[in-house]
Amino acid sequence: MSRFFSKKYSGLEPYVPGEQPSDMSRYIKLNTNESPFPPSPKALAYAAQNTRPQNLYSDPESALLTKALADTYGVKPRMVLATNGSDEILNFAFMAFCDEDNPALFADITYGFYPVFAGLNAVPYELIPLREDFSLCVDDYFGKKGTVFIANPNAPTGMPLPVSEIRRLLEADRNRIVVVDEAYVDFGTESSVGLVKEFDNLLVCQTFSKSRSFAGGRLGYGIACEALIADLNTIKYSTNPYNVNSMTSALGIGILTDGEYTRANCRTIMENREFTVRGLEALGFRVLPSGANFIFASSDRIEGGEYYRSLKDRGILVRHFDKERISNWCRITIGTKESMQALLDTTRTLLEEKR
């Protein structure tokens, strides 16, 4: 820290992204929940023809992309805000809807960026523990003052919450915001987007990084009533008006035009997920029910940290969080069938070697 760094950030602990090895070809990469498939060829062809000339600024309104998103979800364009990845829309939400009088409420086990955003914005927060089985019970949020952040499905557990529970939470207190972070929603979890017309206290955040194979392009978005999106736009135009670049915007539109490609990839990932779950359970692992493109697994036969390190030694990267309650677990991204077969084979070998 330099002598110039503002005291207000002296306690800030930045987010630590998953490993991005420089020599990726050495690893089967199952650690950052990316899609194993490239973006749709039709999307690439669309972007090649429709990217705004690069010497001009990108459209600060991202009007074409915003309209395409609005059409996809059956809402008005003024109910959509596109951002530089979904971390940006989440940060905007912490900025706009939390402060000293309005703390953030989120689970003890969830996306690790929430406490960082709270720290960055000097927002107090309260951790609401998940139940013993890692399930989230919305009743635990009742009667508490603050803006609620729920990852659905949750990370790193993968466990989904039905929309009926989100509805119950929204109805319980219409005077506070609920942010539903649906980064992984397309892999079998119910989306709450359908509720934004009914609840003016709901913000749903999604991303192109997972089901749409576009983590490299950095494209996220929020969907909410017009008033909330207007607030978030006030933040955006005070932070980075041209936040989405022209190439990403065009490719994003292209991806939306080929929804069948995305849905087919999601079906494949869900099949591979079931294949992997069955394989790990056969090896004695406990695997939480997942509505995401990853699973959360643990075993009594190999400790979580050791499992992570042993897999890495053998060329497979998964993610281990050295954190209370989950240090014996690993989060495993679902990739191709071949990758998952390799994971199962390597796991079997590891367990045999430990005998």
Added chain:
Amino acid sequence: MSRFFSKKYSGLEPYVPGEQPSDMSRYIKLNTNESPFPPSPKALAYAAQNTRPQNLYSDPESALLTKALADTYGVKPRMVLATNGSDEILNFAFMAFCDEDNPALFADITYGFYPVFAGLNAVPYELIPLREDFSLCVDDYFGKKGTVFIANPNAPTGMPLPVSEIRRLLEADRNRIVVVDEAYVDFGTESSVGLVKEFDNLLVCQTFSKSRSFAGGRLGYGIACEALIADLNTIKYSTNPYNVNSMTSALGIGILTDGEYTRANCRTIMENREFTVRGLEALGFRVLPSGANFIFASSDRIEGGEYYRSLKDRGILVRHFDKERISNWCRITIGTKESMQALLDTTRTLLEEKR
């Protein structure tokens, strides 16, 4: 504003970007200081071959791009931070190096985003008036406590400050930061990058949006001593770790490998600038000395707002700021020779019609 919007932003006035007309073909666009030339063909070819697969996250360290920038400027990679446009590095600087005890100091006439960043971050600021002739005198900053932001060349005036003056400002108080915003430096203004090894209180910000014809890609960067860049990285990893997308990163590297293309375009723009200045002066305009890819011009024969509106009616977009001291001026981006000829011809016609 929704009932949920945090009180802390109730007075926030967002930045207003220059007009981006949806039907751009209707206008000669001289209002947002873009380059009239496309990015280097060699850069596009490089990016086509070297963009990381889109399904994977972009490199959070932007290591290859950072190294290419470091090599370009003869500094270490740890002295460089790439960002999503230079607005992002400027905002990070307001976050990291200003607070209640450490106000921001900047000119009354300068980049209009500085007061917005100050408002966003609850940072007090003091406006230091430019001299009567719009020149900036660094002595006016001596003895004042706070972090200094200087656009060099300044916007919207275009007036450059020699490095010897920046040096004098840095030496006068080594216990405060000076941020030199060099968005337009490549058009004949001296850069202060050479001072970063000598002064640990200097941050230089630059962009690919102007001389490098890549406004659509959103790529900016800061260069400073390692300790300051480390502070800014703490902010980045708490805000948006994957802030630069993979396509922009690859194209940025490609652009740096073809420096001669950039330099040739800058020479052309500077020639067109001299051509435009001579033409406007012949029509009785006053034009400030410019070290940028735009000029700031006024005339006693046509009021600034009227000149802007009349040009727009005739298909030429320039930028007018309805603001004290400069409401009689227009900022005119330097484009191709043909565009500037059209500006001069239209201006002559306007003046003749007013007789």
